[in-house]
Amino acid sequence: MNWNAVAGRFTPPARLAVIGDPIAHSRSPQMHNPALQACGIEAQYIRVQVPVGRVAEAFRQFAACGFLGVNITIPHKFEALDAVDVLDPLAKQLGAVNTLAIREGRLHGYNSDGPGFLRSVKEAFGVEVKDLRVLILGAGGGAGRAVAVQCALAGCSNIVLANRTHEKAVGVMFEIRDVMKSVGTASRAGKAGAVEAIEMDDVHLANQMGNSDLIVNATSLGMKPTDGRLLPGDALEARHLVFDMVYRAGGETPLLADARRAGAKTVDGLSLLLHQGAISFEHWFDRPAPLKVMREGLQNAVMA
Numbered sequence: 353m354n355w356n357a358v359a360g361r362f363t364p365p366a367r368l369a370v371i372g373d374p375i376a377h378s379r380s381p382q383m384h385n386p387a388l389q390a391c392g393i394e395a396q397y398i399r400v401q402v403p404v405g406r407v408a409e410a411f412r413q414f415a416a417c418g419f420l421g422v423n424i425t426i427p428h429k430f431e432a433l434d435a436v437d438v439l440d441p442l443a444k445q446l447g448a449v450n451t452l453a454i455r456e457g458r459l460h461g462y463n464s465d466g467p468g469f470l471r472s473v474k475e476a477f478g479v480e481v482k483d484l485r486v487l488i489l490g491a492g493g494g495a496g497r498a499v500a501v502q503c504a505l506a507g508c509s510n511i512v513l514a515n516r517t518h519e520k521a522v523g524v525m526f527e528i529r530d531v532m533k534s535v536g537t538a539s540r541a542g543k544a545g546a547v548e549a550i551e552m553d554d555v556h557l558a559n560q561m562g563n564s565d566l567i568v569n570a571t572s573l574g575m576k577p578t579d580g581r582l583l584p585g586d587a588l589e590a591r592h593l594v595f596d597m598v599y600r601a602g603g604e605t606p607l608l609a610d611a612r613r614a615g616a617k618t619v620d621g622l623s624l625l626l627h628q629g630a631i632s633f634e635h636w637f638d639r640p641a642p643l644k645v646m647r648e649g650l651q652n653a654v655m656a
């Protein structure tokens with residue numbers, strides 16, 4: 353790729369990007385470009401497809417072309433961990449980098465998905481994650497593990513992990529125990545924080561519903577209307593808070609449809625996209641992000 357040509361092809365010039373493989377579907381440019389414009393920043397945010405194994409090389413090229421920052425999406429968030437000069441401690445703990453800030457040629461790696469999740473829960477449900485009993489579906493995947501660690505770091509004292517491949521949830525459970533110990537989490541009853549890994553089947557999930565406040569879907573299921581149910585049909589109640597990290601263009605995910613029928617409060621993956629994007633913006637420009645403009649940009653992109 354001729355990187356200088358990529359950067360110079362745009363007016364204003366490209367100085368920010370999102371990388372992934374594939375990347376054409378990303379709505380991040382429609383969220384960030386209105387934000388840059390609203391803040392009077394002479395820069396453009398573009399999509400760049402980068403193949404697996406080429407992330408470090410891409411980062412160096414971005415730095416050489418005068419880029420300020422990069423967002424990193426599937427499948428590069430883990431590869432990016434080893435491709436930065438300075439790794440933020442939270443990104444290290446969450447095990448993934450989704451934001452690169454380039455300062456004086458140095459590559460700084462951050463994770464805005466975890467803190468974005470906390471902001472999203474607060475905005476959608478008006479509560480702090482630390483006050484909730486959380487059930488995470490898909491806790492063995494990259495996003496699910498990061499959410500579990502972020503909940504534990506935030507002081508959540510009751511976390512249940514479910515994953516199709518059960519051993520992965522068990523591995524995350526041991527990590528979460530260590531995090532809970534390190535932050536000194538105590539339950540409402542004053543006992544040490546509790547984390548459990550369960551089989552992801554109807555019987556085990558149904559048994560957990562009475563002990564859960566917030567249910568998070570971090571599996572990759574829900575994008576297609578034909579994707580099967582994650583929870584037994586009648587498992588959700590009006591008191592549940594349901595966070596689907598998946599976003600489905602042109603319709604609800606099956607989980608959110610079930611939640612709505614049960615009268616539960618819901619939020620979808622678009623909210624996380626917005627809040628993680630706002631935190632990336634804050635890393636790049638050291639100023640609050642224009643959240644309203646970014647939200648409108650995303651909503652317009654979704655309706656287009």
Ligand SMILES: NC(=O)c1ccc[n+]([C@@H]2O[C@H](COP(=O)([O-])OP(=O)(O)OC[C@H]3O[C@@H](n4cnc5c(N)ncnc54)[C@H](OP(=O)(O)O)[C@@H]3O)[C@@H](O)[C@H]2O)c1
Nearest residue numbers: 490492493494495496516517570571572597598621624625
């Ligand atoms: N809204 C946002 O900004 C945002 C941010 C991050 C992620 N996400 C979304 O979160 C989802 C997960 O992303 P990721 O990066 O964590 O992917 P990942 O690392 O590939 O993990 C995928 C997860 O889904 C589970 N899974 C896949 N197929 C399944 C099935 N048929 N039944 C049950 N579980 C199944 C996997 O279980 P196994 O371990 O058994 O394979 C694993 O837990 C994706 O849809 C992604 O788009 C959204």
